[in-house]
Amino acid sequence: KEIVLENYQTQLEAGEIEAGVLIEAVDILVRQSLREKTLQGLRYDHRKIDELRPLNIEVDVLPCTHGSALFERGLTQALTITTLGSLAEQQTLQNSNGETSKRYIHYYSAAPFSTGQTGRTGRPGRREVGHGALAEKALLPVIPSIEEFPYTIALTSEVLSQNGSSSMASTCGSTMSLMAAGVPIKDLVAGISVGMVSDDKKYILLTDIAGIEDHCGDMDFKITGTKAGITAIQLDIKRLGLSFDMIRDTFIASTSARLQILDKMTSVLATPRKELSVYAPKIKLITLPEDKIGEVIGSGGKTIKALMEKFAVQIDIDDDGRASICSQDITKIDACVFQIESMIRDINIGEEFDGVVTRVEAFGAFVEFLPGREALLHVSEMTGGFLSDPSTVIKLGDKIHVRVSGFNDNHQIKLAAPEFKAAHPGSPDSMPGRPRPDFDRNRQAFRNFGPPSRPRR
Incomplete structure (x- = not known):
């Protein structure tokens, strides 16, 4: 663009031609040239039509995250960070059907510098939201259930450089980041974009399209999946439609490329790590x-x-x-x-526990036999005879072996302590004798004074 404007600087200054018209003409010529060469089997970067760009994969590129991975394919680079949190940090969504929550979230970010430009950065645009949704859907089938992995999982893909298929690079990088974090995903997921250039007579499918091939071509068919099958697809198309043969050949080409990427990913990290990061909750x-x-x-x-x-x-x-x-x-x-x-937990009659006395009363002692569970050991279960004061044989904090003897009418647990009771026989009498009052035989009997008088009105 700069070279063209420089060569036509004189005409531009003289007003003989407009800059916008000149740039549009160059774009048309570039498009025509690229399409003609592609239909002849020649790609702009001299790759074969089914050839991938060079791959480079690294894990643990950031030291203090829960998981991180860098995925590079040609000039496209995606750095994905995995963050794990409690289930309380799930995303809450509200719609007309009520409230739902998401525990697996994928964010996609591509700052202007990733395309060699400058610009303002603010809220995510339509492109960022769409690419993030595609990568999220691609990995959703392999994310473990809450029962298998009770965490909220947040992935952030930072695109550092992009020249086509940055969403597919985010998908591959996210898989590696999850495994590096120790998330037990069910399988590895990779993605590839297949493009096409066609005329009235034939069509050429291009594996792993670059940015200019996406711009000048007829379609951008993104397909993600595992070795066993496909997890997500997205199609951007610039022609009226696709024939069945075009769709079939696209899936064949994407499968071959996806398997190559999965083999490369497996060589770096084949399975999720057994342990979580020391920084993860x-x-x-x-x-x-x-x-x-x-x-x-x-x-x-x-x-x-x-x-x-x-x-x-x-x-x-x-x-x-x-x-x-x-x-x-x-x-x-x-x-x-x-x-x-x-x-x-349910408590059954006959179970035995080692408990601690938490309170002593006149009618017995309360024993904590399980953490947070206490019941009454009645005074009658402490000795074999009469006991006037339980505190004389048992103290606060004493350890005692107890057995569940039953439940009362309110389903409260009743405890017994056979060993403790045997060690404290108590008084042999059921109750010590009390002095009986003397009976005065000369005391006059009560007299019958007749019926009670009526109250005066």
Whole structure:
């Protein structure tokens, strides 16, 4: 463009020709030349019609992220970063049908510098939103379920340089980034764009089209998939339509190219890593019975807040009873999970526990036999005889072995302590004797004074 304007500088200054008309004429000539050579089997960069540009793949290019990967194909470069979060960080969407949520999100960003230009950067444009949606849909079939991987997954593809098929580079880079982060995806996904140049007599399909071939060609057919099949497609077309033979040949060409890319990706990282990054949060998921959700949350959230403060974790419970416990320390998560499971588990008669005395009353002692679960050990279960004051044989904080002996009418647990009871026989009498009042035989009997008098009016 600059060379042409410089060569015609005199005519432009004299007003003999307009710059816009000159640039449009050059564009038409370039388009005609490229199409003619392509129909002869000659691509502008001397590649074969089914040849990929050079590939380069790297993982862990950023040191402190949860996962990162750089995918390069020719001049197109995409850097994808994986960020993992708790289920509370899901994206909430509202529409006329109600409210839904997304735990897997893909963002696509291509700043002006990626095409060698300058310009303002602001909210994502239509192109960015569309490319992000395509890459997101391409990977959706291989994303693990919440039960398999209870995380919110956010991918950000930063296009550093682009010369065609940046959305497909984002798809490939996202796959590598997910595996580097330790996300257990079901399979590797790659994508390729197939272009076409045609006239009235024949058509030529071009594998891995560059930007100028996209600009001057008749279509941009993006296809993503695994070795087993296709996950997403998108077609941009500049002709009236495609024949069945064109579509068939396009899928054949894309499959061959996709398998080559997958082989290259596999050589770098074949399977997802077994461990998450040390910078990623640790999360465990448990399912609460519907009738136990309120018990874990507590009145006004008192119980769940106490659990989060005690174990320094984040707990989120959805309407279906799925509770996710999140922290950087896996030992704290395990301790919190054990307490919650202890709170909601069913207790059966005959089960035995090692408990701790939490409170002593005149009628017995309360024993915490599981974290967050306590029941009454009645005074009658402490000794073999009469016990006037339980605090004489049992103290706050004492450890005691107890057995579930039954339930009362309110389904509250009743405890027994056979070993403790045997060690404390108590008084042999059921109740110590009390002094009986002396009976005065000379005391006069009560007299019958007749019926009670009527109250005066």
